[in-house]
Amino acid sequence: MxxxxxxxxxxxxxxxxxxxxxxxxxxxxxxxxxxxxxxxxxxxxxxxxxxxxxxxxxxxxxxxxxxHRNPSVNLWAKGRVKARISFSPTGGNLTPYPFVLVxxxxxxxxxxxxxxxxxxxxxxxxxxxxxxxxxxxxxxxxxxxxxxxxxxxxxxxxxxxxxxxxxxxxxxxxxFAGGTYDQTFYVADVDVSGATANGEAHISLETGDFVALLAYAEGRGRLIGLVRETREDADELTFADVSHRAIESLRLTVDKVNWFSTYRVHHRVAxxxxxxxxxxxxxxxxxxxxxxxxxxxxxxxxxxxxxxxxxxxxxxxxxxxxxxxxxxxxxxxxxxxxxxxDRLFTFVTADGSVADFLRVQVAPALTGIAYRVGGVREFLFRILSQTQLNYRGSPLSRTAHGRVQGGDRLPWVRVNGLDNYASLAAIAWQVHVYGEAGGDIRTWCAAKHVPLHVFPWGPQQAGAGLARDAAYLVRPDTYVALVTEGARPEALETYFAEQGIRLSATSA
The missing domain is CATH 3.50.50.60 (FAD/NAD(P)-binding domain)
Structure with a gap:
């Protein structure tokens, strides 16, 4: 068949x-x-x-x-916490999932x-x-x-x-253009104890060493670290062979190693x-x-x-x-x-006294200062969470005036228990209007079997960058294809005609 x-x-x-x-x-x-x-x-x-x-x-x-929800990342340097990056205060206004899930x-x-x-x-x-x-x-x-x-x-x-x-x-x-970094990394799934075995993520920076801890259950986590020395026998290394300086700086005790492996990191794009x-x-x-x-x-x-x-x-x-x-x-x-x-990896793994000073002394201090700025917090969360990813400039995207444009992820808004993402469970084209939807757009959506979802207007919608009474044509993968001010159905009609996309009763 x-x-x-x-x-x-x-x-x-x-x-x-x-x-x-x-x-x-x-x-x-x-x-x-x-x-x-x-x-x-x-x-x-x-x-x-x-x-x-x-x-x-x-x-x-x-x-x-x-x-396991990791609500924050703690950045350590020389055995002291230099910055605590908490996701919930910022991410809670951007997504239903304001955390890093392990x-x-x-x-x-x-x-x-x-x-x-x-x-x-x-x-x-x-x-x-x-x-x-x-x-x-x-x-x-x-x-x-x-x-x-x-x-x-x-x-x-x-x-x-x-x-x-x-x-x-x-x-x-x-x-498959690109290359392979010289450094060898190790990963270890471990049972841990100590003050930092608290269910949060930790990154420890030391002179010539670093390690990241991701908790995925109570007392269990993943360690990711760097094998600094160039080793011909990297495939034969055990956990006992790698540096524990950054681990010890976390005041962390590794009680059991459940799995250990080394690997080389590649950077390639087809x-x-x-x-x-x-x-x-x-x-x-x-x-x-x-x-x-x-x-x-x-x-x-x-x-x-x-x-x-x-x-x-x-x-x-x-x-x-x-x-x-x-x-x-x-x-x-x-x-x-x-x-x-690639840039971040190169910074984290660079050798030399100057690189060590920048990584261990300067970067953690700057991170702590910058993260106190609301705009920086939001930017970092959006990048990490991939909610910043957009398709502006795509053949499928039509730009518009305003903060939310064609190709953007539809902003998440929840007011009085009304979640605008609930309708996105349908893998289908749909139209969102925040404010009032006129008769023309309602008639067009009904004739084309395209679901129309109308949400009340308020400060949360404005704060998310949405425009009052505009129509947002949302793709089946929940990205905005087109924004038309005044909810003009002729703009939607033109869009589908240009793309050659045929709507049918099954599109709903």
Missing amino acids: KQDVLIVGAGPTGLVLALWLTAQGVKVRIIDKNVGPGPTSRAMVVHARTLELYRQLDLADAVVEAG YPQDHHERLLEARLAALGVKVERQTEFVDFAHDAAGVSARLRLPDGGSEVCTAQYLAGCDGARSPVRQRLEVD DRFRRGRVFLLGDAAHVHSPVGGQGMNTGIGDAVNLAWKLAAVLKEHAPDSLLDSFEAERIRFARQLVETT
Whole structure:
């Protein structure tokens, strides 16, 4: 049977793509060469923007309940707290999830896979992608089955979600430009005790050493540190072999090491995220340093961005050109992310007395001072949480006067228990008006089967940057496509005509 989409790789990116496509009635097949979900924690952080998107499939509450909320990050230098960055006071006005959620990737994958199974789709384990051919008619992929046999799977589209060494990318012959840092990192999942085993995140800076602690359960956490010395035997190191100076500065006692590994950090972005009927997502398309815990969240963002577009094209509600916007929107963000994390990584790992002085003495003091400024707090939270991510300049975005423009994430507003994000659970086009909606816009939305949500006007809406009585056309992935002052239906009509997107009764 021909599939709509063959997904290679059942990490978070592939699983989220499969979930969002299946929820929209798209037939998917998802394969993975491994026996089961990864046995180790790996990616740990789930950011606010990911949780906002998870509300579309009623996943957010389950993930938050299973994970551990880190409400703040404590920055230490030379054994003293120099800054405490608390998310709730600032983030509480921006998102329903004003915290950093720590949720180990192995548990995360199991939850996603169980949700997918509940929708009737099973991950085909020990099934390996070998090669493929594609043309205007579709994709034919050769697979190696668990018994050693082979099979040819035909599909309309192929999604490579198969990691940094992606066989799909290699067969596609797409360049993966970038490099590998000289330094070796270590990660350790540990049982800990002491004053800093308090459920918060801690970063400890020492001369020639640093470590980050992310708590994910009471008395348990992830340590991320740097192996300063150049070691030929890095793969054979144990926790006892690495420096504990920064750990000891946290006054932290490591009672048990449950898992330890070393790794090298890469910074690369694929030259293309799409070629014909084949797409690259997640680590197959971009890898970068672990600074800020952005990697897994970015892959999930890739999946949500692509899913609604694939569904629209497969249902013949949009032209193939809509799929080009996936690369246009996501490659720009990936490049910005690699550039930003590269600078931070270089600063954190730089050698020498001057670098040590700036990192240990100057940076923590400046951070503490800057964070007392409200605008700085908000900016840092938006960047970390990915709520700042926007698609301004995208082929799908139409700019407008005002703070909220086409391509922006729709601001979250909750007043008297009325949450404007509740309607975003529908993976569909919709229109929001804050204030009064005239008869013309109501008539147009009814005729086009586009849900219209009208919210009262007040200071919170104005503070969020929304314009009174304007119409916000919201995409199925909850980003604003168009803002039209005065809620003019002709502007919406023109937008859909220019994009070649056909609305139908099923769009609601």
